[in-house]
Amino acid sequence: MALLYCACAVIALIAPLGVLAWRSVSGPDGGITLAYYGRYLSSPSLRRSLIDTGVLGGLAIVSTLPLAFLFAYGLERSNIRLKGALAAIGTLPLLAPSLLPAMALVYLFGRQGLLTPWLHGHVIYGAGGVLLAEVVGAFPHAVILLRTALSAADGRLYEQAQMLGASPWRIFWTVTFPAARYGLVSAAMVVFTLAITDIGAPVVIGGDFNVLALDVYKQVLGQQNFEMGAVVAMLLLAPSALFMGLERMAMRRQSAMISARSTGFVASPSRLRDGGLWLGCGAIALAIVGLLAVCQMVALVKMWPYDLSPSATSYDLGRYDGGWISILNSVELALAVAVVGAAVAFAGAYVTQRTRGTPALRHAFSLMALLPAAAPGLALGLAYALFFDDPANPFHFLYGGFAILVIATVTHFYTVAHLTSMSALKALDPEMEPAAAMLGRGPATVFWRIATPICAPALVEIALYLFVNAMTTVSVVVFLYPADFKLASVAVLNMDDAGDMGPAAAMGMLIFYVNLAVRIAGQWGAGVLRRRLAPIPQASRG
Amino acid sequence: MGRSIIAAKQAARAAPRLLLLSALALVGACAPQKRVVVYTAAEADQLPMYAAAFKKAHPDIELVWVRESTGVLTAKLLAEKKAPRVDAVFATAATSISELDEQGVLAPYTPLGGDRLDQRFRDPEQPPYWNGEALFSSAICVNTIEAAKRGLPIPRTWEDLTKPIYKGAISMPDPASSGTGLLTVNGWLQAWGETKGWDYMDRLDKNIVSYDPSGSKPCKDAARGEVPIGISFDFRASRTKGEGAPIEVVVPPNAVGWDLEASAVVAGAAHPKAAQIFTDWAMSDDAMKLYADSFSMVGVTRFNKPAPYLPTDLANRLAPMDLAWTARNRVRILAEWSKRYEGKAAHKE
Numbered sequence: 001m002a003l004l005y006c007a008c009a010v011i012a013l014i015a016p017l018g019v020l021a022w023r024s025v026s027g028p029d030g031g032i033t034l035a036y037y038g039r040y041l042s043s044p045s046l047r048r049s050l051i052d053t054g055v056l057g058g059l060a061i062v063s064t065l066p067l068a069f070l071f072a073y074g075l076e077r078s079n080i081r082l083k084g085a086l087a088a089i090g091t092l093p094l095l096a097p098s099l100l101p102a103m104a105l106v107y108l109f110g111r112q113g114l115l116t117p118w119l120h121g122h123v124i125y126g127a128g129g130v131l132l133a134e135v136v137g138a139f140p141h142a143v144i145l146l147r148t149a150l151s152a153a154d155g156r157l158y159e160q161a162q163m164l165g166a167s168p169w170r171i172f173w174t175v176t177f178p179a180a181r182y183g184l185v186s187a188a189m190v191v192f193t194l195a196i197t198d199i200g201a202p203v204v205i206g207g208d209f210n211v212l213a214l215d216v217y218k219q220v221l222g223q224q225n226f227e228m229g230a231v232v233a234m235l236l237l238a239p240s241a242l243f244m245g246l247e248r249m250a251m252r253r254q255s256a257m258i259s260a261r262s263t264g265f266v267a268s269p270s271r272l273r274d275g276g277l278w279l280g281c282g283a284i285a286l287a288i289v290g291l292l293a294v295c296q297m298v299a300l301v302k303m304w305p306y307d308l309s310p311s312a313t314s315y316d317l318g319r320y321d322g323g324w325i326s327i328l329n330s331v332e333l334a335l336a337v338a339v340v341g342a343a344v345a346f347a348g349a350y351v352t353q354r355t356r357g358t359p360a361l362r363h364a365f366s367l368m369a370l371l372p373a374a375a376p377g378l379a380l381g382l383a384y385a386l387f388f389d390d391p392a393n394p395f396h397f398l399y400g401g402f403a404i405l406v407i408a409t410v411t412h413f414y415t416v417a418h419l420t421s422m423s424a425l426k427a428l429d430p431e432m433e434p435a436a437a438m439l440g441r442g443p444a445t446v447f448w449r450i451a452t453p454i455c456a457p458a459l460v461e462i463a464l465y466l467f468v469n470a471m472t473t474v475s476v477v478v479f480l481y482p483a484d485f486k487l488a489s490v491a492v493l494n495m496d497d498a499g500d501m502g503p504a505a506a507m508g509m510l511i512f513y514v515n516l517a518v519r520i521a522g523q524w525g526a527g528v529l530r531r532r533l534a535p536i537p538q539a540s541r542g
Numbered sequence: 543m544g545r546s547i548i549a550a551k552q553a554a555r556a557a558p559r560l561l562l563l564s565a566l567a568l569v570g571a572c573a574p575q576k577r578v579v580v581y582t583a584a585e586a587d588q589l590p591m592y593a594a595a596f597k598k599a600h601p602d603i604e605l606v607w608v609r610e611s612t613g614v615l616t617a618k619l620l621a622e623k624k625a626p627r628v629d630a631v632f633a634t635a636a637t638s639i640s641e642l643d644e645q646g647v648l649a650p651y652t653p654l655g656g657d658r659l660d661q662r663f664r665d666p667e668q669p670p671y672w673n674g675e676a677l678f679s680s681a682i683c684v685n686t687i688e689a690a691k692r693g694l695p696i697p698r699t700w701e702d703l704t705k706p707i708y709k710g711a712i713s714m715p716d717p718a719s720s721g722t723g724l725l726t727v728n729g730w731l732q733a734w735g736e737t738k739g740w741d742y743m744d745r746l747d748k749n750i751v752s753y754d755p756s757g758s759k760p761c762k763d764a765a766r767g768e769v770p771i772g773i774s775f776d777f778r779a780s781r782t783k784g785e786g787a788p789i790e791v792v793v794p795p796n797a798v799g800w801d802l803e804a805s806a807v808v809a810g811a812a813h814p815k816a817a818q819i820f821t822d823w824a825m826s827d828d829a830m831k832l833y834a835d836s837f838s839m840v841g842v843t844r845f846n847k848p849a850p851y852l853p854t855d856l857a858n859r860l861a862p863m864d865l866a867w868t869a870r871n872r873v874r875i876l877a878e879w880s881k882r883y884e885g886k887a888a889h890k891e
Contacts, residue, residue: 045884106768110768111767111768111769112766112767112768125752203755207751207752208752218718218719221614221617222613222614222617222718222719223613223617223718224617224618224620224621303765303766303785303786303787304766305766305767306687306767306787306788307786318590319586319587319590320586320587321586321609391624391625400627483579483581483606483608483627483628484579484606484607484608497611497754497755497756497759498585498586498756498758498759498762499754499756499758499759499760499761499762499763500758500762501762501766
């Protein structure tokens with residue numbers, strides 16, 4: 001089993017990325033050359049986009065983290081009201097394609113924007129607009145990581161600090177902040193990677209501002225220059241890979257903060273603190289809802305901005321690229337990705353964590369399972385196109401089909417699915433398999449009869465995560481979707497390219513609603529499962 | 543025991559239904575006996591009309607469209623040369639098609655009634671590798687509301703667009719990805735010669751806000767007032783105005799770039815017969831009538847009719863253009879264009 005998983009990981013991840021790296025250095029005569037890198041770096045406009053991309057990533061960190069920290073702090077460390085609603089709103093941008101916030105910003109601050117007069121003659125196009133859109137897109141990811149970091153707090157430290165007479169300010173910097181440091185570092189890395197690898201926002205709102213991700217897109221789709229595309233994709237891959245290495249090191253240094261003697265943290269009542277946090281979190285939530293509402297409104301008017309009477313013209317999607325069928329195609333893909341991905345990742349985690357034998361293979365697989373997090377979607381998509389397009393490849397038959405979309409998307413989002421499965425399985429008593437063996441049952445029985453039912457809620461959550469991401473992703477699929485199988489997220493991009501902003505907003509919001517409905521249903525389902533299963537793990541532990 | 547009897551009875555009752563279902567499935571699988579896959583750069587809002595007309599003429603052939611911008615489509619076809627994924631090309635710029643022809647992507651085919659075509663719409667080679675459907679040309683969309691707000695006069699000539707008053711007021715398609723962009727640039731280069739043409743673009747560049755990925759976007763952006771002036775093409779301009787946008791359609795008196803929308807059969811197509819039938823249809827009277835609804839000049843002259851909001855003397859305003867020259871020089875012109883204007887933010891600072 002472990003061997004099978006390693007083989008799949010090699011085919012679905014290592015080999016394509018290897019081909020990508022190879023193509024970026026292989027000359028027309030078959031020799032190794034750095035000429036493409038040289039050409040890229042010697043072109044002033046491309047060199048400029050390299051620098052701009054780095055600056056964009058840096059600024060995205062500096063702008064996203066304080067907002068996300070404030071939001072996470074409000075949710076985890078205060079007594080503000082409506083926490084549930086705020087938390088739900090904070091994750092809404094995850095449900096929409098990354099083009100949507102950028103389009104909303106155009107409607108608000110473009111040359112005809114509702115709020116453009118506030119900008120005193122400036123417009124949102126360019127670096128500022130891209131930055132804002134990236135902040136919106138990366139915000140929920142940062143909040144999730146920071147909430148996890150802030151939720152684990154040892155109440156004793158706070159009691160002691162108070163007894164020693166430390167001011168709340170001093171406690172924040174000496175107790176809270178150091179404990180959240182690693183969360184901040186990983187959030188910073190995630191924000192940076194998301195910001196530099198997105199193509200949605202730069203396409204919509206970038207104007208003259210060019211970034212690496214756009215270079216890949218233009219080189220490959222516009223000019224079919226795969227070598228140059230591969231070079232840029234490698235440049236995009238480098239920081240993410242570096243960050244992943246750093247994060248692993250940071251994780252190793254982090255000692256356990258919570259011991260058996262820790263007490264829970266209870267936020268002390270403070271009207272000033274809660275009032276401030278409530279204002280801050282409320283403003284952020286309002287901004288997110290506002291952006292979505294603007295998109296929906298624009299999709300429902302007759303002719304923005306001159307005729308604002310209500311009209312369904314934008315929903316006549318058959319007249320535009322993709323059409324209604326593309327939303328069905330996307331749902332089909334998302335369902336396949338959710339089911340296949342959850343099953344494969346869960347079984348993979350089970351094999352890695354709970355079977356004996358072939359320890360080297362199991363270790364190798366658990367390392368490979370972390371790799372997709374470091375590979376930007378655009379790089380992975382291009383790697384797939386290069387690897388599977390080769391007629392000499394025995395898996396060439398997959399190219400241009402539905403299967404390759406499923407494989408690429410599952411691979412792209414594999415890391416989170418794998419890690420969630422791993423932590424769900426950790427809750428299972430390690431004596432389960434030996435006990436079953438004594439009763440004459442193999443690990444397969446334990447997997448089907450015990451592990452799967454107990455981890456069912458986690459499985460639903462993994463499927464949900466995969467579904468939502470498969471609906472919104474553009475970067476993984478843009479080089480891979482078959483000619484007669486247009487996807488909704490790609491259609492949004494194409495409609496924007498053609499200048500059809502109203503229909504693009506309509507389609508983007510459709511994706512959002514599908515995701516919202518699926519998430520509400522899924523979370524309800526996971527809740528039901530969890531309540532039904534609640535006594536079982538306790539019984540097994542007792 | 544009782545249970546299994548009930549199950550058997552149910553199965554017996556279900557059997558004929560199953561048979562019927564599988565028979566239906568079989569018929570369903572065979573129904574569209576032929577399939578034709580067509581790459582096209584036609585506008586998304588034109589396709590449903592073409593698809594419906596083709597389906598009426600050939601209900602037995604399943605038509606699969608792949609719509610892309612001209613640049614992407616050309617690049618895709620070149621990349622897939624060794625293992626073509628399509629059967630025919632439709633409504634794609636003749637300059638791109640000529641380039642594909644030079645690279646050996648196309649197969650020669652004389653469609654039924656090919657001799658009806660006006661000389662301008664024919665491939666000089668015999669038998670032809672491509673056949674022209676309609677002529678499309680540059681047009682400027684000017685938002686009258688925004689122009690009045692900024693105090694901009696309506697530009698009448700290409701030269702007008704370089705006046706300092708239009709600084710930051712114009713967008714145009716990027717010729718690397720848009721067929722409209724390429725024909726516009728080539729109109730200038732071929733009407734005025736290369737030196738004057740590039741000099742004109744250098745001056746125009748100072749007024750451009752953005753080079754857009756498609757030929758439609760500048761006009762649609764002008765319609766929304768995102769930019770006061772958008773360089774686009776005739777069909778998009780007249781369609782957008784027809785939809786009620788506050789724009790005026792301007793066609794300069796000379797050096798108006800043009801190209802043909804053309805069809806071709808792809809060499810090594812999986813469905814060569816269906817591809818030929820499709821090309822026959824694309825040259826048929828029915829198809830020509832449809833083109834005439836969108837364009838003022840079509841392959842068979844007698845179907846020409848005045849297009850709304852476009853000048854009736856369009857033919858006199860067109861730049862003298864050699865499509866074969868455009869095709870041969872496409873790569874060189876695009877390289878020069880990228881060198882001068884791409885990453886314009888970078889060299890402007």
